[in-house]
Amino acid sequence: MMSAEEMGVLRGRLVKASQAMDKEELMELHRLRMRQYEDTGNDWELMGEEEKEGMVERLSAKAKASRRGSGVIVPLEELRRITLVELTVEKRHEGCVLYGTLCVEAFFLSYVQTLVEDEEGKVMTLMIDDPELDCDSSWGKVKIRYSEGAKIAIKEPYLSTLPDKTLALYVNTEDDISILSEMPYLPSDVSPWSKLEAADLRTEGNRFFAKEDWVGAIDLYSKCIMKSMESLRTPKSPSPKARKKKGATANGSTNKLGFSDPETVMLAYSNRAAAWMKLRHFEKALLDSGEALKLDPTHLKSIYRKGRALHGLQQYEQACETFQNALLLSAQDKDIKNALQRSKTCDLQSRLGLYEISKYILGTCDGAATECSDYVGPVEIKWREDLGRRGLFVTKDVDVGELLLVSNAFSVVRVDGTNPKKVEGPSGRSNKLLRDELLFKLFNLALRSPKWLHQMSFLTDTEGQKDDRCPPMDLFKPNQTWDSFSHDMPLARIKGVVLQNALDESGSCARGLLNNRLPGENNRQFLGLWALPSFINHSCCPNAVRLHLGDTLFLHASRQLECGDEVTISYVNPLLPLPMRLELLVQDKWGFVCKCQRCELEMRFRDPLKHICKRVYDLWGMKEGVVAGYPESLDMAKNALKLEHQLKLHAPYLHERQLIRTSYFIAYWSAYLNLDQLGDHASIIPRPETMIDAMNVVAPGDSVALFFAAYWAKKFEDQGASKTVVKDAQKKAMYLCKSMYGKQKADVLKRLIKAHAAG
Numbered sequence: 197m198m199s200a201e202e203m204g205v206l207r208g209r210l211v212k213a214s215q216a217m218d219k220e221e222l223m224e225l226h227r228l229r230m231r232q233y234e235d236t237g238n239d240w241e242l243m244g245e246e247e248k249e250g251m252v253e254r255l256s257a258k259a260k261a262s263r264r265g266s267g268v269i270v271p272l273e274e275l276r277r278i279t280l281v282e283l284t285v286e287k288r289h290e291g292c293v294l295y296g297t298l299c300v301e302a303f304f305l306s307y308v309q310t311l312v313e314d315e316e317g318k319v320m321t322l323m324i325d326d327p328e329l330d331c332d333s334s335w336g337k338v339k340i341r342y343s344e345g346a347k348i349a350i351k352e353p354y355l356s357t358l359p360d361k362t363l364a365l366y367v368n369t370e371d372d373i374s375i376l377s378e379m380p381y382l383p384s385d386v387s388p389w390s391k392l393e394a395a396d397l398r399t400e401g402n403r404f405f406a407k408e409d410w411v412g413a414i415d416l417y418s419k420c421i422m423k424s425m426e427s428l429r430t431p432k433s434p435s436p437k438a439r440k441k442k443g444a445t446a447n448g449s450t451n452k453l454g455f456s457d458p459e460t461v462m463l464a465y466s467n468r469a470a471a472w473m474k475l476r477h478f479e480k481a482l483l484d485s486g487e488a489l490k491l492d493p494t495h496l497k498s499i500y501r502k503g504r505a506l507h508g509l510q511q512y513e514q515a516c517e518t519f520q521n522a523l524l525l526s527a528q529d530k531d532i533k534n535a536l537q538r539s540k541t542c543d544l545q546s547r548l549g550l551y552e553i554s555k556y557i558l559g560t561c562d563g564a565a566t567e568c569s570d571y572v573g574p575v576e577i578k579w580r581e582d583l584g585r586r587g588l589f590v591t592k593d594v595d596v597g598e599l600l601l602v603s604n605a606f607s608v609v610r611v612d613g614t615n616p617k618k619v620e621g622p623s624g625r626s627n628k629l630l631r632d633e634l635l636f637k638l639f640n641l642a643l644r645s646p647k648w649l650h651q652m653s654f655l656t657d658t659e660g661q662k663d664d665r666c667p668p669m670d671l672f673k674p675n676q677t678w679d680s681f682s683h684d685m686p687l688a689r690i691k692g693v694v695l696q697n698a699l700d701e702s703g704s705c706a707r708g709l710l711n712n713r714l715p716g717e718n719n720r721q722f723l724g725l726w727a728l729p730s731f732i733n734h735s736c737c738p739n740a741v742r743l744h745l746g747d748t749l750f751l752h753a754s755r756q757l758e759c760g761d762e763v764t765i766s767y768v769n770p771l772l773p774l775p776m777r778l779e780l781l782v783q784d785k786w787g788f789v790c791k792c793q794r795c796e797l798e799m800r801f802r803d804p805l806k807h808i809c810k811r812v813y814d815l816w817g818m819k820e821g822v823v824a825g826y827p828e829s830l831d832m833a834k835n836a837l838k839l840e841h842q843l844k845l846h847a848p849y850l851h852e853r854q855l856i857r858t859s860y861f862i863a864y865w866s867a868y869l870n871l872d873q874l875g876d877h878a879s880i881i882p883r884p885e886t887m888i889d890a891m892n893v894v895a896p897g898d899s900v901a902l903f904f905a906a907y908w909a910k911k912f913e914d915q916g917a918s919k920t921v922v923k924d925a926q927k928k929a930m931y932l933c934k935s936m937y938g939k940q941k942a943d944v945l946k947r948l949i950k951a952h953a954a955g
């Protein structure tokens with residue numbers, strides 16, 4: 197990491213080099229920034245505060261303000277060539293084009309950063325706000341799309357001064373930059389595509405599609421469509437090739453929509469829809485397949501693509517109708533039949549909340565997690581004046597294990613998934629990478645779907661202001677249409693929303709990911725953002741449990757709930773003493789102090805438990821603390837003895853004892869492992885059944901509680917305990933299993949208990 201002083205020097209050098217347009221110096225500095233970026237995995241760290249906040253928005257706003265109103269796309273050939281030295285700062289150079297070559301490797305987070313060399317050899321930083329980048333291949337794709345050596349043309353260039361006083365060319369719409377691909381730069385014929393017929397442009401698009409370059413394919417299909425439109429504006433006799441195409445009349449006259457080659461245009465729209473689908477840009481795929489169907493309502497692939505786009509948008513009912521229409525044209529088509537089946541299943545899931553997931557939770561399914569629809573069960577978002585907060589509440593009485601909601605993530609990033617720089621160890625670096633990758637993905641994704649943006653607009657952000665707006669529940673349900681959401685959401689707010697609401701598997705939010713954790717709680721496996729679950733508040737005695745299958749989050753009740761009860765999950769490990777839970781909540785920067793009954797009780801017991809808590813804290817995370825035979829383990833076990841002594845003195849009620857014992861579960865666990873070593877004192881350690889009951893009161897649905905119950909059920913059986921004892925232990929394990937995995941068939945629960953007993 198650079199010191200502030202080094203950063204200052206780098207900034208100074210950058211300012212000078214950018215003003216002098218000095219190629220060597222700029223290239224060196226660019227690489228330095230890029231290396232820093234790779235080392236820290238976080239380019240936010242490379243900028244000053246002012247630079248970080250809303251830089252892209254500010255630039256976009258400036259660039260938009262200076263933009264011509266017409267939005268007419270002028271062909272490159274009609275624009276006047278301009279060079280870097282001729283550019284004036286903060287002015288859009290109307291009617292001009294700057295040709296150049298990208299001369300370094302690009303890097304980016306929310307915008308692409310690279311260097312462009314113009315025809316005179318002058319060099320400038322180039323920043324591109326590219327909404328079309330495929331977020332799923334973010335790191336690699338940017339290097340391919342903006343590859344070193346690529347020839348580009350920037351229409352109506354806009355030069356800006358960045359907050360750090362460096363100069364940069366800024367491109368804020370995809371129409372303003374043409375990537376002339378890897379083709380050699382030919383000054384006399386600037387665009388290699390400009391001479392191609394529409395049909396050839398589509399063929400080129402197909403070539404890119406086959407290479408899985410979805411962005412490149414979209415670009416060429418768009419060019420194909422544009423070309424057909426151009427030919428409408430400047431009618432000329434059709435080429436022999438175009439005339440041969442099906443759909444064009446023999447004398448070259450146009451169809452009723454005016455295209456001379458309607459089939460080519462129809463196929464370009466249809467193929468572009470397929471490419472949008474690959475980028476999970478379902479709205480655009482739906483629009484394009486619709487355009488294709490206007491030109492040929494019987495084009496099977498377009499109907500199929502429309503169905504898939506509707507499915508992607510969770511409009512399952514309409515998707516089913518569309519696939520059924522497709523089957524009228526091709527009754528035996530397997531792909532369509534399968535797609536119809538998937539949409540029907542999702543439609544039923546979203547209405548009834550019935551999911552068959554046992555194979556996935558049992559781990560007996562080879563493939564990836566199955567696709568599940570969103571589902572909104574008996575819950576609503578409400579502002580509760582008495583609690584002083586907004587949250588999720590049940591709308592009817594609910595049984596243990598009942599499904600409350602199913603939510604597919606806006607996005608999830610995984611340590612071993614798309615992240616190219618998997619980092620092991622407790623450095624916290626992988627956490628940073630996860631956070632930044634999620635931020636990047638969400639910047640792109642949120643801006644792509646009005647529905648997601650609308651959902652996101654209701655979430656709280658890091659500003660911590662009380663928010664009493666309650667979105668309609670329909671906004672989270674499949675098959676619902678919603679009013680088009682046209683407001684812009686500043687990137688800085690999206691960032692705040694992500695940092696405040698993204699969750700990892702343990703419940704920590706993204707905001708605190710960079711802080712030191714308790715030992716053994718350093719690295720995450722995944723980090724994601726889910727819309728409806730973001731409204732769930734925390735409790736140290738939670739009543740709901742999250743289950744993650746792939747990117748889908750299932751939430752079910754882990755206790756019986758009464759209509760109107762608030763749904764809560766624990767943002768921290770509930771089997772910890774109050775000071776450790778508080779420390780985690782503070783580290784995670786959730787910005788609140790839990791005032792639940794359990795916290796208040798433990799606060800009262802703070803003094804008598806102080807020394808025990810300190811010792812447990814010191815031993816926490818040490819493997820030796822929980823493995824019989826180690827002195828640390830015996831030390832941990834002795835804390836349970838001391839605790840029982842304190843409880844006898846200060847906690848007369850069973851409920852109080854249950855809450856506190858659960859907080860020190862780890863000490864009791866060691867005590868059970870070391871019973872022989874505790875001698876006569878062992879008798880004051882409560883029986884395991886008592887401990888299971890206590891855990892059930894505090895954290896039903898917790899995996900450790902289930903392990904503990906399953907372990908003892910098996911142990912009692914193995915030791916030949918009485919039938920009553922064994923049955924009672926099995927019943928408790930069943931109950932905890934249902935609260936953790938939701939309602940499942942009895943044999944599934946039994947298998948899960950067996951798996952948990954094995955650790």
Ligand SMILES: C[S@@+](CC[C@H](N)C(=O)[O-])C[C@H]1O[C@@H](n2cnc3c(N)ncnc32)[C@H](O)[C@@H]1O
Pocket residue numbers: 585586587655656663696697730731732733734735786787788789790791
């Ligand atoms: C993921 S959001 C939960 C939903 C949030 N209440 C809302 O209105 O969108 C997390 C934020 O909710 C608030 N919160 C969650 N649990 C809370 C609790 N037990 N007491 C007070 N505030 C809580 C905190 O402001 C926290 O940063």
